[in-house]
Amino acid sequence: VESRDTAALSGFLEPLHAADIADLLEQIGPAERRDLLGLWSGEIDGEILSEISDAIREEVIEFLPRHVLTDAVRELDTDDVVDILEDLDEPQQAIILGALESADRVAVEQAMAYPEYSAGRLMQREVVVAPLHWTVGEAIDFLRKAEHLPDQFYHVILVDPRMKPQGYVTLGRMLSSPRATALRDIAEDSFRTIKATDPEADVAYIFNQYHLISCPVVDATDRLVGVITIDDAMNVLDEEHEEDILRLAGVGDESAISDGILETVKQRFPWLFVNLLTANMAALVIAQFEATISVIVALAALMPIVASMGGNAGTQSLTVAVRALATKDLTSANAPRVVRREAAVGLINGAAFAVIMGLIGWLGYGSAGLGLVLASALVINLLVAALGGILVPLLLNKLRFDPALASGTFVTTLTDVIGFFAFLGLATLVLL
Amino acid sequence: VESRDTAALSGFLEPLHAADIADLLEQIGPAERRDLLGLWSGEIDGEILSEISDAIREEVIEFLPRHVLTDAVRELDTDDVVDILEDLDEPQQAIILGALESADRVAVEQAMAYPEYSAGRLMQREVVVAPLHWTVGEAIDFLRKAEHLPDQFYHVILVDPRMKPQGYVTLGRMLSSPRATALRDIAEDSFRTIKATDPEADVAYIFNQYHLISCPVVDATDRLVGVITIDDAMNVLDEEHEEDILRLAGVGDESAISDGILETVKQRFPWLFVNLLTANMAALVIAQFEATISVIVALAALMPIVASMGGNAGTQSLTVAVRALATKDLTSANAPRVVRREAAVGLINGAAFAVIMGLIGWLGYGSAGLGLVLASALVINLLVAALGGILVPLLLNKLRFDPALASGTFVTTLTDVIGFFAFLGLATLVLL
Structure with missing residues (x-):
């Protein structure tokens, strides 16, 4: 790029897959990206455009000559x-809609009318259908004559005269059956449909749970409006996971390594601010015991151990709980048993670490009383951590909040406050 | 189940999908599970068996009558x-291998000879191939006559006389082309193969990156040995994600909500133990400053704020870094730029929180010096957190450790130790 050698650049980029070119564009810096687009923008096609991450797509679109964008879209x-x-943004949306042929534009506008993150947004409207009464031969003849087939399709969907899907036939079954076979006789039993208004998270779950490869989408009157294929579902699953991980860590959902500095600051600041408030709450708890600490200064060194063990144990429980809720492995049916298990685990681990830290307190700091206080505070805090780690996500889920989003803050605040309070409170009672 | 009404039970379970029956078996308690299997074990088929989670599959297999297991497998x-x-376990493996027909047994034993978590373990050996020179018509006639076709297949793989794959044709293209068309003329350009020894994480990456639906697997001599389909790749992706989330939280990789109490204790104890050691390290740092704390007890209340802010900021950076490494969005090409970005973000957030906590220290605790110390310690620790959050995963990745596994412990230890040391050290210098 630096030598502005367009021919060499094309020679290098031409054989690459669109996804790899998109990755390349994401990984280089903004200045290099501008240079590269300047030299090579004529070759950007639709596939590359749809592979580029959201963060830099806007930048690339602004840079493309109008005719390249039109062809690409x-x-x-x-x-x-x-x-x-x-x-x-709105103005860029208008440019792209304007670039489409009118039939496609109507289809896209209809899809945009469905709520964000719904199956209606995810589906493609290009479907391959056949009447219920057709035979394999009729379907094959129809496909051979069809002009506009989708890039990828895996089933022929059987519909009744009112376009309501009644079943589907895999292409493999169709290819391996004699021409005279009725399509309805080789339809799959695993057939199911998705409503266009269903949330995309449910779509990903259904694909994963029932190992679907494609699934018809119907409107409120059960008419076929589109089809969702497994690559879209895989994408959603990927994004949902990413979201869970990032939310558990207190980072904005859409964080990417290619974001700019200010964007990153904006994503991370709010979570750190919430943490500042809860840390100040914990500081207020400690401040109540300043008189105790001024007598036994060793307490100041030991108290973060109790809080930190609780925080870690709580994070363990809540991560397992958040994941199990996301995969629907944790339901109201087994919740009571899981809560009892967490409590037992908290008590057992608490007891084990109580013995270890009790001995350290006793032998290391030369005070049996201090060891006893440390041990008791650990048992209490690990039990609280275990219960908080399961009950907080369950409660948030019941209240229809995403447990991945807020559980961490609640649980670590809980273990900090209880940890400091139990340790310093017991010390005040026992040691003073 | 309680009323031992087998007929009613079958009526309820019969219409359910295998995946849902497996979920049901996972969610009920061990005692109920035994009762249910006792009443219904005759109906457990292969599909249910392969849907059940590892944790309880062993239990179910032990319970099944031998002939049911044989039919299922x-x-x-x-x-x-x-x-x-x-x-x-070995004895159970032997029982299942013994239940297979001999051709299948050989195939399974060959697959088990590939390393764990390799493409060879993931692939199915049932493949649909055609010689390079065939036409669409010849392929369709062959498929109509074939006796054993795989349950699901999406491509016909074109092979040369030595069984080396040369391309593939989608079933959709085959169905929509005239019989006389040569298969090689409608082969996909996106064709690629996977080596049987490739790690399964790479398989998932390739499917996701290039939107594959199935991919031929070759041995060391480039001969076709099997095919991997997208549902297997989706599964791996799912497991990899799960592993990342659980490892980041310090929970054993294979934790599931259906695990027993002792198993759960065993998974979580080691991580908590590591945390105990690092927390004691942090306590030793604090203990060095006991003289300072005994003069200004307010320090004891405020010091956890500095450590906690650092820990959270570090977790944010490292989570984004770990995910970007997993998706190959973070490479040596853009690492320097990402490190600079993290440093800038750390400094900006550090400065913002320094102002806030500086004011709280000054006005809330009536000491400008305390405010200054708090502010400086926060800037230092948030910078350390940001750099640690990106450099530790990069380093672990370079050393070929999984960054998800250990980054968290390193980074929070770093921010605890630096946080306490910077705050108490500065306080000793400035305030005493």
């Missing part, structure tokens, strides 16, 4: 266009 | 049998 399936549109 | 594809075998 026209070759995409409608679901990919919707995916690109979702993250753009 | 025989109906599965080889990759599903391998998946079940992997998590069983």
Whole structure:
């Protein structure tokens, strides 16, 4: 790029897969990216555009000549266009909609009318259907004559005269059956449909749970409006996971390594601010015991151990709980048993660490009383951590909040406050 | 189940999908599970068996009558049998291998010869191939006559006479092309192969990056040995994510909500023990400053704020870094830029919180000096957190450790130790 050698650049980029070119564009710095686009923008196609991460897509679109953008957008399936549109500002949306052919534009606008993160946004409207009464031969003849088939399709969907899906046939079954076979006789039993208004998280769950490869989408009157394929579902699953991990760590959902400095500050500041408030709460608890600490200064050194063990144990429980809620492995049916198990685990681990730290307090700091206080505070805090780690996510889930989003803050605040209070409170009672 | 009404039970379970029956078995308690299996074990088929989580599968297998187990295992594809075998003890493995027909047994044993977590373990050996020179018509006639086709297949793989894959044709393209079309003329350009010894994490990455639906697997001499389909890749992706989340939280990789109490204690104890050691290290740092604390007891209340802010900021950076390493968005090419960005973010957030806590220290505790010390310690610790959060995962990755596994412990130890040391050290210098 530096030598502005366009031919060499094309020679290098041409054989790469669109996804790899998109990765390259993401990994280089903003200045290099501008240079590269300046030299090579004519070659950016729809596939590359839909592979680029949201963070820099806007930047790339602004840079593209209008005719390149038009060509790029026209070759995409409608679901990919919707995916690109979702993250753009109004004026950029208008440019892209304007670039589409009118039939596609209507399809995209209809998809955008469904709520964000719904199956309606995810589906492609290009579907391959056949009437219920057709045979394999009729379907094959129809496919051979069809002009516009989707890039990828894995089933032929059987519909009744009112376009209500009644079943589907895998292409493998179709290819291996004689021409005279009725399609309805080789339809899959695993057939199910998704409503266009279903949340995309449910779509990912259904694909994963029932090992689907594609699934018809129906509107409120059960008519076929589109189809979702497994690559879209895999994408959603990927994003949901990413979201869970980032939310558990207190980072904005959409953080990416290619974000700018100010964007990153903006994503992380709010969570740190919440943590500042809860840390100050814990400091207020400690401040109540300043008289005790001024008599036995060793307490100041030991108290973070109790809080930190509780925080870690709480994080363990809540992570398992948050994941189990996301995969629907934790339901109201087994919740009571899981809570009892967490309590037992908290008590056992608490007792084990109480023995270890009790001995350290006794022998290391030469006070049996201090050892006893440390041990008791640890048991209490690990039990609280275990119960908090399971009950807080369950409660947030019941209240329809995402447990990944807020559980961490609640649980560590709980273990900090209880840890300091139990340790310093017991010390005041026993040692003074 | 309680009323031992087998007919009613079958009526309830019969219409359910295998995955849902498996979920049910996981969610009920061990005693109920035994009762249910006692009443209904005759109906457990291969599909249910392969859906059950590892944690309770052993228990279920032990309970099944031999003939039920034999029938169940025989109906599965080889990759599903391998998946079940992997998590069983030797004697149980022998029972299942003995139940297979001999051709399948050989296939399964060959797959088990590949290293754990490799593409060879993941692939199914049932493949659909056609010679390079065939036409669409020849392929369709072959498929109509074939007796044993895989349950699911999405491509016909084109091979040369030595069984080396040369391309593949999607079933959709085949169905929509005239009989006389040569298969090689409608082969996909996106064709690629996977080596049987490739790690399964790379398989998941390739499927996700290039939106593959199935991919041929070759041995060391480039001969076709099997095929991996997207549902297997989706599974791996799911497991990798799960592993990352659980490791980041310091919980054993294979934790599940259905684990027993002792198993859970065993998974969580080691991580808490490591945390105990590092917390004691931090306590030793504090103990060096007992003289300072005994003069200004307020320090004891405020010091956890500095440590906690650092710990949270470090967790934010490292989570983003660990995820970016896993998705290959963070590479040596952009690492320097990302490190600079993290440092800048750490300094900006550090400065913002320094102002806030400086004011709280000054106005709330009536000491400008205390405010200054708090502010300086926060800037130092948030910078350390940001740098540690990115450099520790990068270093672990370079040393070929999984950064998700150990980064958290290193980074929070770092921010605890630096946080206490900076705050108490500065306080000793400035305030005494």
